[in-house]
Amino acid sequence: MDKxxxxxxxxxxxxHIPLFSDLNIFERRMIFDALEIVDYKSGETIYAQGDAPDxxxxxxxxxxxxxxxxxxxxxxxxxxxxxxxxxxxxxxxxEPHSVSVRAVNDTVMARIPQDRxxxxxxxxxxxxxxxxxxLSRRLKRRDIHPKTIFESTIxxxxxxxxxxxxxxxxxxxxxxxxxxxxxxxxxxIDFSGPGSVIGRALGFDASRAPLSKDQFYHAQKIFDHVISxxxxxxxxxxxxxxxxxxEVAPFIALVTTLVNDYHFCLVHLPYDFGPQVFKVLAxxxxxxxxxxxxxxxxxxxxxxxxxxxxxxxxxxxxxIRLLMVEEGRTHGRGEKFSACSEESLFHLPVYATLPPQESxxxxxxxxxxxxxxxxxxxxxxxxxxxxxVGLALGCGSAMGLAHIGVLQVLEEEGVPIDIVxxxxxxxxxxxxxxxxxxxxxxxxxxxxxxxxxxxxxWDDLAFPLRGLIRxxxxxxxxxxxxxxxxxCDLKMPFRAVACDCxxxxxxxxxxxxxxxxxxxxxxxxxxxxxxxxxGRYLIDGGILNPxxxxxxxxxxxxxxxxxxxxxxxxEIERTYxxxxxxxxKPDFLRQGVWRYPWYFFRHRFHEWLDPNIFSIIVSTIQxxxxxxxxxxxxxxxxxxxxxxxxxxxxxxxxxxxxxxxRGRQEARRCLPRIQSLVSRPE
Numbered sequence: 225m226d227k228x229x230x231x232x233x234x235x236x237x238x239x240h241i242p243l244f245s246d247l248n249i250f251e252r253r254m255i256f257d258a259l260e261i262v263d264y265k266s267g268e269t270i271y272a273q274g275d276a277p278d279x280x281x282x283x284x285x286x287x288x289x290x291x292x293x294x295x296x297x298x299x300x301x302x303x304x305x306x307x308x309x310x311x312x313x314x315x316x317x318x319e320p321h322s323v324s325v326r327a328v329n330d331t332v333m334a335r336i337p338q339d340r341x342x343x344x345x346x347x348x349x350x351x352x353x354x355x356x357x358x359l360s361r362r363l364k365r366r367d368i369h370p371k372t373i374f375e376s377t378i379x380x381x382x383x384x385x386x387x388x389x390x391x392x393x394x395x396x397x398x399x400x401x402x403x404x405x406x407x408x409x410x411x412x413i414d415f416s417g418p419g420s421v422i423g424r425a426l427g428f429d430a431s432r433a434p435l436s437k438d439q440f441y442h443a444q445k446i447f448d449h450v451i452s453x454x455x456x457x458x459x460x461x462x463x464x465x466x467x468x469x470x471e472v473a474p475f476i477a478l479v480t481t482l483v484n485d486y487h488f489c490l491v492h493l494p495y496d497f498g499p500q501v502f503k504v505l506a507x508x509x510x511x512x513x514x515x516x517x518x519x520x521x522x523x524x525x526x527x528x529x530x531x532x533x534x535x536x537x538x539x540x541x542x543x544i545r546l547l548m549v550e551e552g553r554t555h556g557r558g559e560k561f562s563a564c565s566e567e568s569l570f571h572l573p574v575y576a577t578l579p580p581q582e583s584x585x586x587x588x589x590x591x592x593x594x595x596x597x598x599x600x601x602x603x604x605x606x607x608x609x610x611x612x613v614g615l616a617l618g619c620g621s622a623m624g625l626a627h628i629g630v631l632q633v634l635e636e637e638g639v640p641i642d643i644v645x646x647x648x649x650x651x652x653x654x655x656x657x658x659x660x661x662x663x664x665x666x667x668x669x670x671x672x673x674x675x676x677x678x679x680x681x682w683d684d685l686a687f688p689l690r691g692l693i694r695x696x697x698x699x700x701x702x703x704x705x706x707x708x709x710x711x712c713d714l715k716m717p718f719r720a721v722a723c724d725c726x727x728x729x730x731x732x733x734x735x736x737x738x739x740x741x742x743x744x745x746x747x748x749x750x751x752x753x754x755x756x757x758x759g760r761y762l763i764d765g766g767i768l769n770p771x772x773x774x775x776x777x778x779x780x781x782x783x784x785x786x787x788x789x790x791x792x793x794x795e796i797e798r799t800y801x802x803x804x805x806x807x808x809k810p811d812f813l814r815q816g817v818w819r820y821p822w823y824f825f826r827h828r829f830h831e832w833l834d835p836n837i838f839s840i841i842v843s844t845i846q847x848x849x850x851x852x853x854x855x856x857x858x859x860x861x862x863x864x865x866x867x868x869x870x871x872x873x874x875x876x877x878x879x880x881x882x883x884x885x886r887g888r889q890e891a892r893r894c895l896p897r898i899q900s901l902v903s904r905p906e
Contacts (some may be wrong), residue, residue, distance in 0.1 A: 277314035286331030376483035383514035401605030408487035425586040545575035614781025617650030619766030620789035624649030629887025631663035647765035651720040651745035658718035721765030773860040786861040791869040
């Protein structure tokens, strides 16, 4: 692997491994120096069961599978993909590997040799503490009950009194969604007791022979009480303790037994679980707080976290996912609270908003997959199950109109996209799609405004102090369709990439005004004046990141589809040849210029001023951006689309239909690979 790619891949490690995310610059440098980048071919063994520990491993690209050999047969326990790490248990215990690991396809791996890893743990004690906590949970009670799952996740659900039923139904539906999207083993532990909405929804009596607290320590008794349902999700109903008497130790004993057999242990904790509830929540890998959109309820939850000392606990706050129930269902008569207000109170982004449900029979996502509530559950399930599909839309000025054609094919074929990220023109069309506009509606908007200069006009020219164009036209255009929408109002997660022109640092928008985010991302330097947000002068995101696949990976996407509409060198050369053949030297007498002056200026003026200042700036930038985009598409995309841009100029907004058709053509060509990607189990 060449040196630039090596450095690029090493830099990605720190953004994709939560274990390293809180390290300071000196600690990161220590790990950076220790990392080795190693290639493994499809089917190649990384280490075998019984081998001595040798290194800490992390997947940069590709997939590996973990398996054990029993009675001469191989049993696959898990698939590990980009950003996941393994091999550290044997390093910490000094014992031989209990599993084998091999590459499923061509895989690039980051590796820290054993001797260097020990030095790192010695010099960074808090890293050793974090790994020891993970080790203790993975090994605990394995001697009592054999482990059949390589890695498991504990998720707890807790809500305010006004969202009591919403919390239970969310926990149940997420369990069903995880089962459907991942096919993995799921158990739902319901502490809400007799008469639980979960029991009613699944059609069983939650009061029958509940698991008593004393039985939490006995593996066999625990599994005797597990209820297998027709949905494929197992349910366990522990005995409900009187308010205020819930204990942490039995809970830990219970879940550390179940993690040996289930990929996901979902724990529903009612509001009256007792003051120990936050200590229980702290034992989880993720905590989902479900809140009604009312001021008093949200403030009370924030105070509870503060009283428990958890609002200042960075490790705990990283686990929290805030979910707000949309207004529409009666929770009370208090003052309503917005998602943005909730974010400011908890100093955390709202993870998702749950659409209101009809009163009556509890809604299950399996009943209506197209229901808005089911779509939210599906997206969260795919993110938690690490099968999230991300779409990266690159920059390219008018060539970005091809993005609309790609979106049309994805919609027509029902390809699930869970998160969108864009740079420049890709950010604009990505924002429209994330805001709920269909690809057909986006096409209509573009064609409707095509004869108008919605990006710029002669009256938008400025004294070239910071740019040639003020950007008022495009701002009016965006405001017309987005209004005051913020990222809280979007129908799917979205990221827009911009660049701070003073510090030349990447700025990723994931909150705030949608218009500000798009205006910042499309401000081509030298052409548009920088857009000012919070005192920062922001310009086109394509300068640093023309195809933001890495932003998708950082946001949790595990399967990435990218669309690079920038022309390659060969396409630019063919385009120049085509344009040269079309041009005819002006013949004033034959063309009758003096009789038809408008014809002359319309058809010849542009040729006389080619190259002009606009084309020089944009073409120069796009040549650089193409090289950066190729690194992203080849190194971090599972499926990379590149519509043919031969014969197209950066300013060809008038040829919108042709460019959309090219996007559709490329999407159809790559459709088999896209469908294989999204349907592939991890």
